[in-house]
Amino acid sequence: MSYQVLARKYRPGNFQALEGQTHVLQALINALDSNRLHHAYLFSGTRGVGKTTIARIFAKCLNCESGVTSTPCDQCASCTEIASGRSVDLIEIDAASRTGVDDMRELLDNVQYMPTSCRYKVYLIDEVHMLSKSSFNAMLKTLEEPPEHVKFLFATTDPKKLPITVLSRCLQFNLKNMTPERVVNHLREVLAAEQIEAEEAALWQLGRAADGSMRDALSLTDQAIAFSEGQLSEASVSAMLGTVDRREVFDLLQTLSARDGPALHQQIQDIAAYAPDFMALLDEMLSVLHRLAIAQIIPAGIDNSFGDREQLEGLAGQLSKEEVQLFYQVGLIGKRDLPLAPDPQIGFEMVLIRMLAFELEGPGAPSRVSPDPGQEPLTSGEPVEAKQSSSETPISGLLDRLNNAAPSAKPVEPAGGGESGPKEAAKVADKVASSGKLASFVVKAALSSAQAQSQETENVADQAETGQAVEPEEPLPEVATDLNTELTQNTEQPKSAGPGLQVPGETEVIDAGHWPVMLEQLALNGITQTLASNCCLQRLEGNEIVLILDKDHSSLCNDIQIQRIAEALSESLSRKMDLTIEIGELSGATPAMIAEQRRLQMLEDAVQEIESDGNVQALIAG
Ligand SMILES: [Zn+2]
Structure with a gap:
């Protein structure tokens, strides 16, 4: 059997198995058990906190053959079909890819028909804020007076982008971010079920790196398992995340x-x-x-x-x-x-x-x-x-x-000569x-x-x-290597740059040398930044951009990170960019290598400075 990623394998199938969000679940359970159902629900919250998971469980609750219930049987045809994503009456739409008004019209034309086998026809629209204005307008009438057999479930990471007219017709539930404690508890259970040993400190590193998202936590854990060959140690996890080993x-x-x-x-x-x-x-x-x-x-x-x-x-x-x-x-x-x-x-x-x-x-x-016996009293x-x-x-x-x-x-300053008796x-x-x-x-x-x-x-x-870059106050020391010359030019460019990404003139080709400057202006952070800074620019033509990733860092690369970089690039270049990251031989220095080179130079300077400072030497010797 092929390997299934943890986030999918351990996706909760009922409300009881869900981590957190009790404030939302209680309201949904009460509504289901007393059969007081609204026709449109909106789940908002950051990525990976359980919006679509809750919506799918809710669809099961509505359509279970044993009746509308907060505890679906998971046995009947409706439950199993919804769980395996085969139900014809649960229509899932990703608004990010179907934003047009024609898509919406086609969808609304079908609303009037009765469900095929279930009690309700459930429309689950993910990232609903991505719909176009005309799509929202086309939907309004249906949303106001939908047929009895239709339920709308919306999920969004950005409820502020929804028109008021839509918001006011939905019952809104705001999902909370996952606390590190909750993430660590869940990871502990998942890893025990997977029979993978993990150091407690490694779990906390993952819990904090997930930044509130359970899905990110599980994706990171997937990577950590691959990275550390089975056993999760603090050192291997922090090496993977690029974080500090405590x-x-x-x-x-x-x-x-x-x-x-x-x-x-x-x-x-x-x-x-x-x-x-x-x-x-x-x-x-x-x-x-x-x-x-x-x-x-x-x-x-x-x-x-x-x-x-x-x-x-x-x-x-x-x-x-x-x-x-x-x-x-x-x-x-x-x-x-x-x-x-x-x-x-x-x-x-x-x-x-x-x-x-x-x-x-x-x-x-x-x-x-516990005083050191050899220590002289200093009073x-x-x-x-x-x-x-x-x-x-x-x-x-x-x-x-x-x-x-x-x-x-x-x-250390020299002792003051103030008067004192x-x-x-x-x-x-x-x-x-x-x-x-x-x-x-x-x-x-x-x-x-x-x-x-x-x-x-x-x-x-x-x-x-x-993730603002720290700009040196003084010009960098002049070093004859090409890398440093390039670096000096690169660090100077952004100062004159406007808010958008600075792109060379129309006729000029963007080559690998521009990548460090482009990267700086993308203002990425965390793992995404680490990933991007270990890449070289291979090609940028039209809407296509290809990066080469150093294979030592291949474990950082996944769809979520690629999507984040692509989004930042699209925003900076003001056009939709298709990003491909290939893992292979680097064609030149990555921004991470350039930064490392700069650090080593600075360290050398600092050591010289310290070694030539009489006060510091006296202290270290003392
Ligand atoms: Zn059922």
Whole structure:
């Protein structure tokens, strides 16, 4: 038997098997059981949340031979025919492909005839918002007074595009997005039925990547099974998705807690080899720090929803509460500044060096949960006085300096020479010693500055979501290789481009070299962006565009992704484009390769910069 994709194989056949949408199901079940039926229903919601699935089950409920019921028998001829898609009285129309008024007239002419074998003739129109205006007008009269034996079921991802006149004649149900919890629960059941082992953390990666759509979750799981040859591990799933492996974040925090500068630097280099999304990496780090803080303050409040409880508990004992708060704050500010950094990797590296540098000054150390016996107490008067004389408490001073620090500022400033007597120093030492008080103070300080940052952080997050390119503030260093010359030209072009896709003059042929610029203007995100950036442009003629996909990334390619890229291209070029993605030998550098080349160059520059910086060297050595 041929392989059936998970989304079809595990498509629910009755309301009880459906995940979520209880608010919609309850209303439908009540209507069916009390036989108070409307003649037109509209199901709206994003892709893959169950619109057509619910509509098909509803059609079964209407036509089951045992009578109109919310629990169809699944045995009778009507039920089995509808389930297998063979029923002549369930007429499914994809409005995206049949938008014309002639199609609609033909359909409406048949409405008057009685159903062939069922109780009701059910018209299921998917993506109904795609119908033309004249089609809607042709339908209105029938929709107003349909024959007794006809039911209309509409599904749409965009109800705002429906005419009011149509909306007002339908009973509308808005389906909710699937939460990651719900997706993970369902995946767990499906994989158990398929007898495929999966790491808990891998399921959560898939659950979050699905972005609210159960169908996407199952498609991704299909790919992950193929990609990882049977067993779903966190590493293989994150490699497939191009997302962050949470273990890397734990390793980084482990190294930070060990204050091992050289190891930290090496780790960042190793991670950079995979060309990760540094903003996502920083997000992941903040998420781990948040869970660490909960683990330290309310140990019972930690669930295993990321499959990482053991690691969390281990790390919670190695870092002090103050350190966790400080790292979180440094990370949050780093996230705000990341788009301003000349390169995301430099920005990320600076954030970690800051965590290390501020921490090395010592004030966070006093209340480690399991103190290191070899560690010297840092509360003696001399260093505290020298370093903290200008601020009220050590950590609030650090936070102030962090908040005021410009993105390009050195991580450590020389100690201020403010006036302070021994009395002041004693006060500071006293505060440091009473760690309980300090902890609550730090939380307050962190909260208030976090609030101050939240507006800007949101902006940054928005930028990250829309996949906006981070443009270097300074011109790129001149490098003699062809790739970089091409890159410099490419990054300059979009600045002068208008809102639409910039296409060379009529006589000029669009060749492979234009692809990176075109891609940037498509503003794709997530997996779609990863897929497209691993392609080369093979041909663009008229409405036809052919991309070649690097075979290492072939697992990312599926119909949904191709459709998304095709839609973005059609919109940009203002004409309907037919996209083909062929997997094979690349004819040149992909945008991903060009970006990688640029990253390596930036990293080299950054390493040189760091190595030539006396302050940083002193810190790492210390
Ligand atoms: Zn039945």
